Amino acid sequence: MATEFGDIDGVFEGDEVTAAFIAKRKNPAHKNSVLYFRADPDAVYAETHIIDLSKVDSLVASYPSPDDVAPAKNVEGKKSDGVFIGACxxxxxxxxxxxxxxxxxxxxxxxxSIGDQLLRNYIDLA
Incomplete structure (x- = not known):
């Protein structure tokens, strides 16, 4: 997601949590073709950030703009007549x-719910 924030790239060093996740994958190619890289100890960075993912809330975007977001807990229980799951x-x-x-x-x-109003609206805009 680094590019969504305007970065050219984002590099995350694998740790034991990453290794455990990969070890549980069922497809052997997804397990066996993994490469781990570690930065040189004297590498210099323009910026570094440590993000505590336990403090990151899930967000929900409202139709029709992916920029119209709210914390998922704020829309819990709200009626919805359609969803899109995915991103680039x-x-x-x-x-x-x-x-x-x-x-x-x-x-x-x-x-x-049964209906295709949101999909039809999206197609009309495309």
């Missing part, structure tokens, strides 16, 4: 997580 950086894991959330909603008795 969407990975298989993001889609699996979304499917797991949908599965839990279905188990609680929630049902998707």
């Amino acid at each position: 950086t969407t990975a298989e894991e993001d889609l699996i997580l979304a499917a797991l959330v949908l599965e839990q909603g279905l188990k609680k008795g929630y049902r998707p």
Whole structure:
């Protein structure tokens, strides 16, 4: 997501959490082709940031602008007639997580609404 913030690149050094995540992957190619890089000890950076991900809230964007965001907890329980899951950086894991959330909603008795108004509006704008 570094490029979304205007960076040319973002480099994150792998740690034991990263290694444990990769070790659990089922596809052998996703496990065996991983390369870990570590910066030189004397590397000089223009800036460095440490981000405590436990303090980062999930955000929800409202139609039709991906810039119209609010913390997910602020829209909890709000009725929705459609969603888009994805971004330019969407990975298989993001889609699996979304499917797991949908599965839990279905188990609680929630049902998707029927309709295509948002999709139709988007297509008209395209």
